[in-house]
Amino acid sequence: MKKRILISDIAKALGISVTTVSFILNDKAKEKRISEALTKRVLDYVKKVGYKPNELAKSLRTGKTKILGLIIEDISNPFFGNIARLIESKVYEQGYRIIYCSTNNDVDKARELIQMFYDRQVDGFIITPSDGLEDTVKQLQQSNIPVVLFDRYFPSLETDYVGADNFQGAFDATSHLCQQGYKRIGFVSLYSDQTQMKERSDGYLKAMDNNKQQSFIQKVQMDASDEEAMDSLKDFICENRLDAVLFSTNYLAISGLKASKKYNFVMPAMIAFDDHTVFKLLEPSITVVSQPIKEIAENLINILLLRLQGKIKATRKMVLPCELKIRESTKAKVTL
Amino acid sequence: MKKRILISDIAKALGISVTTVSFILNDKAKEKRISEALTKRVLDYVKKVGYKPNELAKSLRTGKTKILGLIIEDISNPFFGNIARLIESKVYEQGYRIIYCSTNNDVDKARELIQMFYDRQVDGFIITPSDGLEDTVKQLQQSNIPVVLFDRYFPSLETDYVGADNFQGAFDATSHLCQQGYKRIGFVSLYSDQTQMKERSDGYLKAMDNNKQQSFIQKVQMDASDEEAMDSLKDFICENRLDAVLFSTNYLAISGLKASKKYNFVMPAMIAFDDHTVFKLLEPSITVVSQPIKEIAENLINILLLRLQGKIKATRKMVLPCELKIRESTKAKVTL
DNA sequence: ATTAGTAAATAAAACCTTTTAGCGCAATTT
DNA sequence: AAATTGCGCTAAAAGGTTTTATTTACTAAT
Numbered sequence: 001m002k003k004r005i006l007i008s009d010i011a012k013a014l015g016i017s018v019t020t021v022s023f024i025l026n027d028k029a030k031e032k033r034i035s036e037a038l039t040k041r042v043l044d045y046v047k048k049v050g051y052k053p054n055e056l057a058k059s060l061r062t063g064k065t066k067i068l069g070l071i072i073e074d075i076s077n078p079f080f081g082n083i084a085r086l087i088e089s090k091v092y093e094q095g096y097r098i099i100y101c102s103t104n105n106d107v108d109k110a111r112e113l114i115q116m117f118y119d120r121q122v123d124g125f126i127i128t129p130s131d132g133l134e135d136t137v138k139q140l141q142q143s144n145i146p147v148v149l150f151d152r153y154f155p156s157l158e159t160d161y162v163g164a165d166n167f168q169g170a171f172d173a174t175s176h177l178c179q180q181g182y183k184r185i186g187f188v189s190l191y192s193d194q195t196q197m198k199e200r201s202d203g204y205l206k207a208m209d210n211n212k213q214q215s216f217i218q219k220v221q222m223d224a225s226d227e228e229a230m231d232s233l234k235d236f237i238c239e240n241r242l243d244a245v246l247f248s249t250n251y252l253a254i255s256g257l258k259a260s261k262k263y264n265f266v267m268p269a270m271i272a273f274d275d276h277t278v279f280k281l282l283e284p285s286i287t288v289v290s291q292p293i294k295e296i297a298e299n300l301i302n303i304l305l306l307r308l309q310g311k312i313k314a315t316r317k318m319v320l321p322c323e324l325k326i327r328e329s330t331k332a333k334v335t336l
Numbered sequence: 337m338k339k340r341i342l343i344s345d346i347a348k349a350l351g352i353s354v355t356t357v358s359f360i361l362n363d364k365a366k367e368k369r370i371s372e373a374l375t376k377r378v379l380d381y382v383k384k385v386g387y388k389p390n391e392l393a394k395s396l397r398t399g400k401t402k403i404l405g406l407i408i409e410d411i412s413n414p415f416f417g418n419i420a421r422l423i424e425s426k427v428y429e430q431g432y433r434i435i436y437c438s439t440n441n442d443v444d445k446a447r448e449l450i451q452m453f454y455d456r457q458v459d460g461f462i463i464t465p466s467d468g469l470e471d472t473v474k475q476l477q478q479s480n481i482p483v484v485l486f487d488r489y490f491p492s493l494e495t496d497y498v499g500a501d502n503f504q505g506a507f508d509a510t511s512h513l514c515q516q517g518y519k520r521i522g523f524v525s526l527y528s529d530q531t532q533m534k535e536r537s538d539g540y541l542k543a544m545d546n547n548k549q550q551s552f553i554q555k556v557q558m559d560a561s562d563e564e565a566m567d568s569l570k571d572f573i574c575e576n577r578l579d580a581v582l583f584s585t586n587y588l589a590i591s592g593l594k595a596s597k598k599y600n601f602v603m604p605a606m607i608a609f610d611d612h613t614v615f616k617l618l619e620p621s622i623t624v625v626s627q628p629i630k631e632i633a634e635n636l637i638n639i640l641l642l643r644l645q646g647k648i649k650a651t652r653k654m655v656l657p658c659e660l661k662i663r664e665s666t667k668a669k670v671t672l
Numbered sequence: 673a674t675t676a677g678t679a680a681a682t683a684a685a686a687c688c689t690t691t692t693a694g695c696g697c698a699a700t701t702t
Numbered sequence: 703a704a705a706t707t708g709c710g711c712t713a714a715a716a717g718g719t720t721t722t723a724t725t726t727a728c729t730a731a732t
Contacts (some may be wrong), residue, residue: 353681370681372680
């Protein structure tokens with residue numbers, strides 16, 4: 001890793017032109033009718049001296065950076081962390097790299113980040129959009145730069161999207177609780193217009209309707225502190241004498257569990273959206289609606305790569321099924 | 337976000353040269369004695385048309401990309417995920433971006449990633465080095481590119497480094513277990529030469545010596561599956577009739593907890609290295625040695641930025657104290 | 673009146689590629 | 703014999719900056 005060797009050095013050493021070397025290195029030898037002998041000679045030499053083209057110069061000329069922008073809600077949440085890890089290793093195989101940033105659901109930060117990535121000329125975006133990011137996403141589309149949304153989308157905007165079947169996930173979870181004999185089933189959500197939340201809420205309500213049960217819904221402020229969340233969850237569960245709760249995110253569920261520990265009340269039957277190490281280990285272990293993380297990551301990348309290659313025109317929306325992982329926290333209720 | 341506007345467009349529009357615009361935009365107006373009137377005129381115009389320089393062209397010319405490479409063990413481990421998040425937001429304020437990749441402790445992958453980042457001309461590196469990465473780090477240093485290691489280092493290599501006081505952390509944890517009256521205290525580690533493991537092991541041994549106790553050490557293969565880890569931990573704990581265990585990483589502790597659940601044995605008193613949401617929530621909650629994540633992230637960035645600005649010459653090694661967070665899993669043993 | 677010095681601005685080189693347009697030559701077609 | 707085609711390769715432009723070296727137009731000093 002000392003002095004960088006240039007394409008011109010190679011041309012000089014072999015007594016040929018830079019153009020020829022470039023063609024050969026970019027797999028255009030055939031197309032440009034470079035002789036096989038020369039092609040081999042160049043390739044061998046390049047390998048021998050370990051030449052690597054300057055990616056910056058390349059990008060400047062071609063307008064392609066081979067870098068993708070990943071804009072997610074929070075890298076330290078295992079749901080997003082795992083998706084990020086999978087995406088990262090997938091695109092890596094294709095020669096792309098990832099630049100990522102967390103928005104923490106702050107729309108201004110999201111806008112700024114996208115602008116920044118745009119200025120850096122990333123080739124494409126994968127975004128979990130915060131509320132209000134619609135205009136920005138629209139602008140990106142108009143600039144003809146590929147964008148795939150995930151986890152949530154904008155109903156009014158034709159975009160590529162990959163996400164879980166939130167309605168079905170919540171519906172199955174709620175139905176399961178009903179089947180197990182619970183009568184006062186609450187739903188904990190966020191003050192947010194994001195689609196995934198709406199869908200989960202709809203799934204819960206539909207199942208409750210089907211079972212002719214009264215519904216209990218509590219929303220938490222998105223920017224609430226852990227303490228605030230815990231307080232409101234304690235009140236929600238205790239004052240309504242709930243015997244079961246469906247939490248719409250893993251961190252809300254964790255706040256609930258913390259609350260039950262802190263305020264020393266018994267957590268009723270519960271189900272969380274998105275799995276988490278905690279849920280497998282607790283006593284009792286927690287039933288979860290698990291999103292198909294691997295499939296989500298794979299589809300995100302596939303769609304984005306197809307777009308980058310210009311191979312698809314119509315927008316794609318992929319909705320993947322959730323799996324209800326039944327654990328101990330929802331064992332059948334003993335009727336008194 | 338339509339047609340990109342260039343510096344030459346600005347020069348043309350104002351009837352001045354590109355050079356002048358460039359000087360002004362790079363805060364060299366004073367130094368280059370550009371008149372205040374013109375400076376203001378240019379700045380106003382630039383703002384009005386919203387000109388943003390092409391970062392690629394800039395990087396090509398200056399050799400600086402304002403991108404830092406973050407090479408960590410595993411982004412989905414909350415310890416690393418949290419550090420990554422903190423680093424990300426810190427450098428963001430300074431106008432830098434992060435490209436990251438996880439190595440999963442695979443030295444070949446690590447080498448490849450570093451080469452890749454190097455080819456992309458990142459300005460500097462933050463690395464949690466895997467075993468055997470010494471030569472590569474050395475090469476980076478010789479290429480005069482700033483590198484800061486964290487979590488572990490190479491004793492034979494003079495490098496910048498930020499990490500926790502692993503010896504003290506393990507020593508305090510073990511001493512605490514002794515004080516609480518435990519007599520058969522085991523230590524679970526990895527087959528690895530990484531310094532942080534060695535230090536934790538030394539801390540454990542020193543405390544055991546001080547208390548004239550017999551030591552029990554179990555190492556797990558780094559690439560062991562979860563099942564394999566669980567099996568060996570079960571045997572270790574049960575066959576030795578341990579009454580306390582110190583786990584050298586959070587995921588080893590989690591494997592231990594899973595094993596106790598799966599094989600239905602009672603987990604003795606325990607302490608884990610590195611906190612995790614699980615540990616606060618379990619019944620009983622788990623005592624941990626907590627690393628000062630925020631300080632680690634801050635120091636990493638500070639050192640790297642100083643290096644990038646060429647403000648420090650001697651290598652810096654920062655060792656930050658760990659905190660023993662005593663929870664329910666290590667309450668005093670009742671002597672029979 | 674010439675020289676020296678300075679303020680204000682600039683032309684052109686440099687960074688390293690990819691890609692367009694085209695050259696010189698031999699073989700083939702008109 | 704002239705015109706066309708195909709082959710194998712290349713010169714030079716383009717991509718958008720920063721930076722070095724220089725120019726121009728003054729004023730002040732000799």
